[in-house]
């Protein structure tokens with residue numbers, strides 16, 4: 289599986305927090321985070337308040353590797369809880385705030401966390417689910433610096449020495465669905481996360497004086513790891529936005545140097561007349577990822593701002609895998625950031641393209657992208673067979689993405705072998721939504737396909753077949769789904785048809801449905 293080669297000295301503490309802490313500036317009274325609620329946090333505050341939370345976690349005497357499941361709104365305190373979990377040698381399990389009770393029941397039941405932290409308004413139902421999962425400690429954290437977590441931590445010591453962690457000790461579990469079936473918890477170790485953060489620090493040339501606008505949610509890799517680790521490992525200030533609002537981002541751009549976003553964020557910023565060369569003149573780096581960036585967005589951004597977006601590619605299981613160059617990369621002849629590509633494999637990442645027979649393909653040949661490196665995860669939580677299925681016999685992880693490498697070394701993603709829709713940077717698994725739809729009264733079968741969307745890049749469209757004699761209302765079906773699953777997973781349109789297109793083998797031809805509805809949302 290993963291190969292962790294950095295510092296093999298067994299006595300070295302690989303706790304990720306220790307490395308982040310070592311990068312804090314000497315002046316701990318400087319501002320580390322400037323939040324949009326008017327609150328500022330010094331580096332000392334990050335260290336001391338996360339120490340208090342770590343002391344609280346430590347006082348529970350949970351076994352090493354116990355999970356701390358967290359479903360809270362974005363706040364600086366939520367980030368401190370992440371840091372505290374690392375310090376205490378426990379495993380952070382972030383959960384999207386859009387998840388509803390059935391989804392949460394699965395995650396908590398599967399992960400059996402030692403601690404659950406939720407928003408106060410969800411406490412009644414989360415407490416029930418947590419108790420059913422055997423969790424002893426359920427705390428609250430609101431986005432206004434209140435909640436039982438903070439009440440309990442407040443009186444504790446502001447000093448905490450990070451637990452000694454090995455490179456392969458788990459730091460986080462991120463649920464992701466992969467190819468089929470129920471969500472799988474991708475287990476990421478301290479070594480996985482630190483090696484990726486160190487690689488990106490160098491590759492993107494994080495500099496003294498950099499200031500990051502943090503506008504992404506913190507329950508997925510992009511906002512939690514790529515953005516936060518990037519800033520902390522460079523001792524850089526973050527401008528912390530609780531929610532993405534393009535107008536608010538514009539007001540902060542003149543004070544910042546780095547911005548990271550999914551393509552939808554760039555599309556929405558381009559919709560603002562105030563996005564100009566002038567407002568972005570102090571910016572050094574715009575990073576895009578989590579979903580394909582359209583060439584038209586890339587070009588429009590260049591025209592409007594004079595900046596070239598740097599697109600990179602990654603996964604929950606692996607962190608970042610490839611990146612367009614920041615500057616000349618000695619391994620390659622070119623330093624150009626090329627639209628429609630995700631750049632070069634990052635230093636330390638081995639990437640190849642194989643066909644279904646396991647033959648490694650030549651330049652420009654299209655096949656499955658496979659990767660190996662110190663960033664590649666430790667396996668799926670309590671699913672050893674699934675883990676084994678996703679690795680080749682020589683230890684490469686099968687990403688499920690389909691792509692090619694061109695003669696100049698650029699990786700291009702041309703499709704996905706996995707049935708997955710990426711909508712506004714969030715993953716939607718058709719199999720999951722189809723199973724909800726198939727369970728609805730009167731529904732014989734259903735299919736969910738992704739079609740182009742000007743704002744979200746791609747959105748789900750449902751096609752439903754009614755049982756003989758039954759009446760199915762498309763609007764009702766959408767309303768029912770809204771009460772069952774996270775809102776971003778709900779199809780934007782639903783059609784009730786007499787039958788699904790099938791091939792000679794009886795398999796639903798989703799490509800035909802995608803073709804049929806491809807212009808549904810186009811301007």
Ligand code: MCA
Nearest residue numbers: 504508509510532552578602603604711712713714775776
């Ligand atoms: C919100 N809605 C969506 C989405 N987000 N529909 C489809 N896809 C979405 N992503 C819908 C809601 O269901 C709701 O519909 C309506 O939009 C308004 O909801 P609201 O929450 O107010 O939306 P928003 O604040 O405008 O959110 C849009 C957003 C957000 C800012 C683009 O989706 C977002 O932050 N996306 C970033 C996700 C991300 O960080 N991904 C990184 C994953 P209704 O009213 O009908 O209910 S990490 C990853 O993928 C890998 C490792 C990587 O490479 O980084």
Ligand code: AMP
Nearest residue numbers: 464577578579580600601602603604701
């Ligand atoms: P997740 O499971 O949320 O980590 O999503 C990972 C998936 O997002 C990858 O397997 C890709 O399919 C997709 N992805 C991430 N970055 C990009 C990108 N720059 N271009 C295209 N797809 C991407």
